[in-house]
Amino acid sequence: MKFIIKILKDFPAYLWSGWGAIASIFLFIALWDVGNQVYGNLVLPSPLETFQTLFVMLQDDSLLAEIKTTLYRASVGFGISLLFGSLLGLFAGFFVTASIMSRPIVTILVGMPPIAWIVLAMIWFGMGDETVIFTVIVASFPIIFVGALQGTRTLDGDLKEMAKSFKLPWHMKFLDVYFPHIFSYVFPAWVSALGMSWKIVVMAELLATSDGIGASLAVARSQLDTPAALALVVIMIGSLMFIEYIILEPIKREVELWRN
Amino acid sequence: MSQIEEKSHATNHYLYYPDEKNIPPYLAYGFRPIFLVLAPYMLISMLLWGLVLGGFLHLEFLGDTLTWHIYEMLFGLITAGILAFLATGLPELFPGLIPLVGKRLKHIVILWLLGRISFWFIDITGIYLTAFLNLAMLGWVIWFGKDAVLDKLQRHASIGYAAVALFIIEVWFFASQLGFAITSGMDILKVALGAIVVLVLLALRRVNMEAINEILEDKNIDDVFISRPPKTNLAIFTVIVFTIVEFLYPQNSALAWIGFACGAAILGITSEYKLENKFILNQPYVIYLASIYALLSIGYALMAWDLLNPDINGINHFRHFITSGGIGLSYIAVMLIITWAHTGRHITANIYTHLMVFFIIFATFMRGLIPFFEEYTNELYLYSSIIWSIPFAIYIKQYYKFLLNPRADGIKG
Numbered sequence: 326m327k328f329i330i331k332i333l334k335d336f337p338a339y340l341w342s343g344w345g346a347i348a349s350i351f352l353f354i355a356l357w358d359v360g361n362q363v364y365g366n367l368v369l370p371s372p373l374e375t376f377q378t379l380f381v382m383l384q385d386d387s388l389l390a391e392i393k394t395t396l397y398r399a400s401v402g403f404g405i406s407l408l409f410g411s412l413l414g415l416f417a418g419f420f421v422t423a424s425i426m427s428r429p430i431v432t433i434l435v436g437m438p439p440i441a442w443i444v445l446a447m448i449w450f451g452m453g454d455e456t457v458i459f460t461v462i463v464a465s466f467p468i469i470f471v472g473a474l475q476g477t478r479t480l481d482g483d484l485k486e487m488a489k490s491f492k493l494p495w496h497m498k499f500l501d502v503y504f505p506h507i508f509s510y511v512f513p514a515w516v517s518a519l520g521m522s523w524k525i526v527v528m529a530e531l532l533a534t535s536d537g538i539g540a541s542l543a544v545a546r547s548q549l550d551t552p553a554a555l556a557l558v559v560i561m562i563g564s565l566m567f568i569e570y571i572i573l574e575p576i577k578r579e580v581e582l583w584r585n
Numbered sequence: 586m587s588q589i590e591e592k593s594h595a596t597n598h599y600l601y602y603p604d605e606k607n608i609p610p611y612l613a614y615g616f617r618p619i620f621l622v623l624a625p626y627m628l629i630s631m632l633l634w635g636l637v638l639g640g641f642l643h644l645e646f647l648g649d650t651l652t653w654h655i656y657e658m659l660f661g662l663i664t665a666g667i668l669a670f671l672a673t674g675l676p677e678l679f680p681g682l683i684p685l686v687g688k689r690l691k692h693i694v695i696l697w698l699l700g701r702i703s704f705w706f707i708d709i710t711g712i713y714l715t716a717f718l719n720l721a722m723l724g725w726v727i728w729f730g731k732d733a734v735l736d737k738l739q740r741h742a743s744i745g746y747a748a749v750a751l752f753i754i755e756v757w758f759f760a761s762q763l764g765f766a767i768t769s770g771m772d773i774l775k776v777a778l779g780a781i782v783v784l785v786l787l788a789l790r791r792v793n794m795e796a797i798n799e800i801l802e803d804k805n806i807d808d809v810f811i812s813r814p815p816k817t818n819l820a821i822f823t824v825i826v827f828t829i830v831e832f833l834y835p836q837n838s839a840l841a842w843i844g845f846a847c848g849a850a851i852l853g854i855t856s857e858y859k860l861e862n863k864f865i866l867n868q869p870y871v872i873y874l875a876s877i878y879a880l881l882s883i884g885y886a887l888m889a890w891d892l893l894n895p896d897i898n899g900i901n902h903f904r905h906f907i908t909s910g911g912i913g914l915s916y917i918a919v920m921l922i923i924t925w926a927h928t929g930r931h932i933t934a935n936i937y938t939h940l941m942v943f944f945i946i947f948a949t950f951m952r953g954l955i956p957f958f959e960e961y962t963n964e965l966y967l968y969s970s971i972i973w974s975i976p977f978a979i980y981i982k983q984y985y986k987f988l989l990n991p992r993a994d995g996i997k998g
Contacts, residue, residue, distance in 0.1 A: 341856045342853070344850065344852045344853030344855075345816060348820075348853060349819075351845040354842040362839070373838065
C-alpha cells in the first residue's frame with residue numbers, strides 16, 4: 326500500500342518531467358511534416374491531416390470495437406506469456422539442469438520468425454482469435470522467460486547466505502532479498518514483451534483475421550487510404566507509449582530505487 | 586580562492602575591488618546605475634511609444650515606426666540587460682575579474698544613454714550615429730565579458746557566444762536599414778528575438794541557481810537546487826531551429842510543430858524545481874522564475890497553433906508572450922534578485938514584488954490575447970502598455986533607495 330501511495334505521490338512530478346520527451350516527439354512530427362511536403366499526400370499524409378482523420382475515426386463506434394478486439398487479443402496473449410514465462414523462467418533459474426535444458430528451446434522459439442508462426446497458426450487454428458493469441462504468446466513468451474531466468478540465475482550468493490544465517494522468515498527472504506533483484510530483471514522483460522505483443526498482434530490480425538486494428542489497416546492499405554493507415558499507426562504507438570510511460574515506467578522507477 | 590569558486594550563491598564576492606577614491610554608492614557596482622536609468626527609461630519610453638503609436642506625437646522613424654519600435658524594445662533594452670548581468674555576475678563567476686565601478690561604469694552607462702537619445706532623434710541625427718553608438722555599446726559589453734569566452738573550462742562561454750551572435754545580428758539589421766543588405770528589418774528582428782530568448786535561457790539557468798540556493802540557505806532549507814544544462818540546451822536547440830526555419834520558411838506548417846516543441850522544451854525546464862527532499866514550488870521567487878518559462882512556452886505554443894489554424898491571424902500578437910511576457914518578466918525578476926542580493930540583503934518577497942510580477946503577466950495576457958477580443962483592440966493596446974509599465978514605477982519607488990545607498994552589510998560594491 327505504501328508502495329502504491331509513493332508511486333502516486335511522485336506521479337505528478339514524473340509526468341511533468343516528460344515535457345522534454347514531448348518536445349522531441351514534436352520535432353519528430355516536424356520532420357514528418359517535411360516528409361509530407363517532399364513526397365506528397367498520397368505517400369505520406371501531413372501530421373495535421375492524420376490527426377484530423379484520427380479525431381474523426383475516434384468518434385466512430387466501429388473503430389472503438391476494433392480497438393477493443395485487438396486489445397483483448399493482445400492482453401490475453403501477453404497475460405498468458407507473463408504468467409507462464411515468469412513462473413517457468415524463475416523455476417528454470419533455480420535449477421541449473423532446467424536452465425541448461427530450456428536454453429536451446431528458447432533459442433529456437435526466439436529464432437523462429439513470427440511470420441512463420443502466423444502461417445503455422447493459420448493452418449492449425451484457422452482464421453480467428455486463437456491464431457492471433459497463439460502468435461502473441463510464442464513471440465513474447467521467450468523474452469519474459471529469459472528475463473526471469475537471468476533474474477534468478479544472477480542472485481547474489483552472499484546475500485542468500487546472509488538471509489540464511491539470519492534465519493529470515495520465507496516471506497522476508499522472498500520480498501526483501503530475492504524479489505527486488507529478480508524484479509529488476511523481470512520487469513524490463515515484461516516491458517519489452519508488451520511492446521512485442523502489441524506489434525505482433527497487429528501483424529497477425531493483418532494477415533489472419535477480418536477484425537481488429539490490423540484488419541482495419543489491411544482495409545486502409547487496399548483502399549490506398551494513407552491518412553487512415555497512419556491514424557491507426559498513431560493509435561498503436563500512442564497506446565503503447567501510454568502503457569509504457571504512464572503506467573509501467575513509474576512502477577519501474579520505484580522498484581529500481583534501491584539501485585541508487 | 587578555491588572556496589570562493591566552490592560556492593555559487595549570489596552573495597559571493599569579487600576578489601579585488603578597484604581602489605578608486607570617492608566612488609558614490611550609485612556607481613559602486615555594475616547594476617546600480619543601469620537599473621537607475623533602465624527603470625525610468627522603461628516608463629518614459631512606454632509613454633512615448635503610446636504617444637507615437639497613438640498618433641499624438643509625430644516621429645517618422647524613417648517611415649517605418651513599427652520596425653524601429655521593435656528594434657528599440659529588443660536591442661535598446663537587452664544591451665542594458667546584458668551589461669547589468671555581466672557587470673554584476675562576472676566578477677563573482679570569475680573571482681579574478683575586477684568589478685566595473687566608478688568612472689568607467691559611468692562612461693559606459695552614458696554611452697547607453699547616448700544610444701537611446703540618438704535612437705529617439707534618429708530622424709534628425711541619422712542611422713549612422715545610432716548604429717555607431719549602439720554597436721559600440723554592445724561591442725564594449727562583449728569585450729568586457731571576453732573572459733567568459735576565453736575561460737579554459739568554457740563554463741559560461743555560451744553567454745559570450747550568444748552576445749556575439751546578437752552583435753552580428755544588430756550589424757545585419759543596421760546594414761539592411763542602410764540599404765547594404767536586402768533582408769527586411771522585420772525578418773532580422775525576428776532572428777534577433779530568437780537570439781535574445783537563447784540568451785535569456787542561458788542567463789536564467791545561472792540566475793535560477795544563484796537565487797534559489799540563496800533563498801534555500803536563508804530559510805535553512807537543507808537541500809540544493811542544481812540546474813543541469815541538458816534541459817536548457819534542449820530548449821535552446823528548439824528555439825534556434827524555430828528561429829532559422831521561421832526566417833527561411835515563415836509560413837511552413839513544419840514550423841508549427843517546431844513551435845510546439847519549443848513550448849514543451851521550455852516548459853520542461855520547470856521540472857528542475859522538483860528537489861530531492863523539499864517542496865519549493867511554494868516559494869515566491871521560484872514561482873516568479875517559473876512564470877518566465879511558462880510565458881515563453883505559451884508564446885511559442887500559441888504561435889504554433891496559429892500556424893496550423895488558417896482562421897486565426899494573430900502570430901505577432903502571440904509573440905508578445907515571449908517579448909512583453911517572458912523577456913519582460915525576466916527583466917523584472919533579475920532586477921529584483923540582483924537589487925536585493927547585491928545590496929547586501931536577503932532576497933525578499935513582499936506585496937510589491939508580487940504586484941510587479943502580476944502586472945507583467947496580466948499585461949502580457951491582455952496584449953497577447955488581442956486576437957480573441959478584437960472589438961477591444963485599441964483599449965487593450967493602451968491599457969496593457971500602461972499596466973506593463975507599473976512594475977517599473979514600483980521599482981523606482983521601492984528600490985531606488987537601495988541603489989542610492991551603500992550595501993546593507995557594509996561590504997564595498
